[in-house]
Amino acid sequence: MYEYKQHKKRIYIHKNQFYSCAERIYPRRMIIIIGSIILICLFLHVIQTGIFLTGHFLETEDINNMVKFDMNIWRQNHISKTKIPRSIHQIWISSIENKEMYKNFRIAANTCVELHSNYNYTLWTHKKILNWLKNEYSWFLPIYKNYQYDMQRIDAMKYILLFHFGGIYIDLDIECHVPDLITAMILKNQTDNEPDIIFHMGGEGISANTDIMAAKQFHPFFKLAINRLRSANRWFYLYHLTIIFSAGPTFLYGIYRKYPLKENFYFIPNKLLWGKLVGGVGGGTWYGKDTLFLVFFMNNQIFSCFLLLIIIIVLFYLFRYLKRKRY
Numbered sequence: 001m002y003e004y005k006q007h008k009k010r011i012y013i014h015k016n017q018f019y020s021c022a023e024r025i026y027p028r029r030m031i032i033i034i035g036s037i038i039l040i041c042l043f044l045h046v047i048q049t050g051i052f053l054t055g056h057f058l059e060t061e062d063i064n065n066m067v068k069f070d071m072n073i074w075r076q077n078h079i080s081k082t083k084i085p086r087s088i089h090q091i092w093i094s095s096i097e098n099k100e101m102y103k104n105f106r107i108a109a110n111t112c113v114e115l116h117s118n119y120n121y122t123l124w125t126h127k128k129i130l131n132w133l134k135n136e137y138s139w140f141l142p143i144y145k146n147y148q149y150d151m152q153r154i155d156a157m158k159y160i161l162l163f164h165f166g167g168i169y170i171d172l173d174i175e176c177h178v179p180d181l182i183t184a185m186i187l188k189n190q191t192d193n194e195p196d197i198i199f200h201m202g203g204e205g206i207s208a209n210t211d212i213m214a215a216k217q218f219h220p221f222f223k224l225a226i227n228r229l230r231s232a233n234r235w236f237y238l239y240h241l242t243i244i245f246s247a248g249p250t251f252l253y254g255i256y257r258k259y260p261l262k263e264n265f266y267f268i269p270n271k272l273l274w275g276k277l278v279g280g281v282g283g284g285t286w287y288g289k290d291t292l293f294l295v296f297f298m299n300n301q302i303f304s305c306f307l308l309l310i311i312i313i314v315l316f317y318l319f320r321y322l323k324r325k326r327y
Contacts (some may be wrong), residue, residue, distance in 0.1 A: 005025075010056070023282060049234070049236065052231065052234070052301070053245070055260065056127075056228070056232065056254040056258070057255075057257045058258060059257075059258045059260060060258070063170075063258055063260075066224075067224060067259060067260055067261060068261065070220035070223060070224075071220050071261055074218060074220055079217060079219075080196060080216070080264075081214060082192055082217075083194045084167065084168070084182050084198070084215065084216050085120075085165065085166040085167045085216070085217060086118060086120065086167065086182065086213050087090045087119060087120040087121075087122070087165055087167030087168070088112060088113075088116060088119050088120070088121045088122070088167060088168055088170060089122055089124060089162070089165070089168070089169045089173055090109060090112075090121075090122070090123050090124065090127055090156075090217050091123075091129075091154050091157055091172070092105075092123060092172065093125075093126055093129075093150045093151075093153050093154050094150065101172070102285075104173070104281040104282055105172040105281070107189055107281065108174060108175035108176075108281045109123070109172055109174060111175040111176045111177075111180075112175070112176040113178045113180075114173075114176075116176070116179060116180065116181065117181040119167075119180075123321060124161065128155075129144070129157060130144075137160060137164075140151065140160065140226070140229070142235055143156070143230055144157075145234065146213055146233065147247075148235075149239070149242070151243045151247075151248070152242075152243055152246055152247045153249075154251075155210060155243070155247035155248045155251070156211055156229050156247045157220045157254070157290065159225045159226055159229070160222075160226055162213060162214075162215045162219075162222050163215075163217075163219065163222035163223060163225075163226060164217070164218075165217060166216050166217030166218070166219075168181060168182055168212070168214040169210075169212070169213050169214075170211070170212055171211040171212070173211075173280060173281050174211060174212065174278050174279070174280060174281070175278065175279050175280075175281055176277075176278055177276065177277055178276075181277060181278070182194075182293070185198055185214070185266075185268045185273065185277060186266065193291070194216075194218055194265040195264055195266035196215065196216050196221075196265065197213070197214070197215045197219060197221060197264070197265045197266065198213065198214040198215070198265075198266050198267075198268060199213060199256075199265060199266070199267050199268075200212065200268045200269070200270055200273055201267055201270075201296045203212055208249055208252045208253045208256055209249060210248065210249050210252055212273070212278065221256075221265075224228045224255055225251075225252060225255045228254075228255060229247060232245065232246045232247065232251055233246055233247075234246060256295075
């Protein structure tokens with residue numbers, strides 16, 4: 001009897017030791033497994049994002065052939081010989097939350113309306129966009145609704161509206177200083193044969209500003225941009241990067257880079273546009289905290305490189321310390 005009790009006691013002790021050991025080992029293994037899965041998924045996502053960006057900014061033979069085919073049809077319909085439609089498009093998406101338009105936006109919009117009495121003017125709200133997309137671009141409606149941020153919806157709609165109607169898009173934080181802004185932006189020796197598209201380059205040098213754009217109706221450039229919106233609707237790790245890469249200025253610059261026929265595009269210099277033809281009333285309402293962070297690092301490149309080097313060194317020594325501690 002005594003030996004039986006001792007045997008049971010030894011079994012109990014061994015079980016406790018086993019479970020105690022398992023409690024120490026399995027959580028560590030689970031952390032390693034889960035951490036490895038997360039790192040692998042993140043690595044694959046980074047690779048996938050890199051492949052998308054590479055393809056987005058580089059010309060391909062298929063794209064070139066498609067664009068040239070579209071341009072031939074566009075020219076055969078004699079649209080290229082027409083002028084840019086005298087229509088102004090502006091977007092107030094914050095109406096999703098039934099917010100009233102900011103006072104400074106309302107004042108700026110009124111300056112454009114008053115100076116362009118001969119233009120058709122449309123303020124596109126969320127409800128108006130939803131109803132219009134249902135009738136005209138039902139395939140895009142799920143993408144529009146699926147965007148994470150309102151600014152993505154605004155940027156995407158700029159391209160669709162300019163493609164479908166033509167005319168000029170103006171951000172609400174811009175006030176007009178002159179009548180007939182489209183004509184005022186074009187050099188006098190080019191007014192008889194208006195350019196197909198009017199852009200102005202961004203200050204960063206890697207993007208095309210989308211705050212003011214003018215175009216003729218059904219231009220293949222915006223057709224290409226619209227076709228790329230679906231594949232570009234993805235997460236780019238930061239709020240600001242997600243907006244500019246998925247539908248914003250950098251997205252559009254990628255379309256411009258791979259577009260093979262740019263000879264009829266017209267770029268108005270910022271020094272001619274800002275302060276003379278238009279002015280700002282306080283924009284950047286969509287900026288996030290990471291925007292200020294990114295702008296600071298872009299404007300302080302030496303400091304950014306130094307900080308990045310420090311981070312790499314710290315991570316290297318931390319890895320060595322953890323590895324030594326493990327063994």
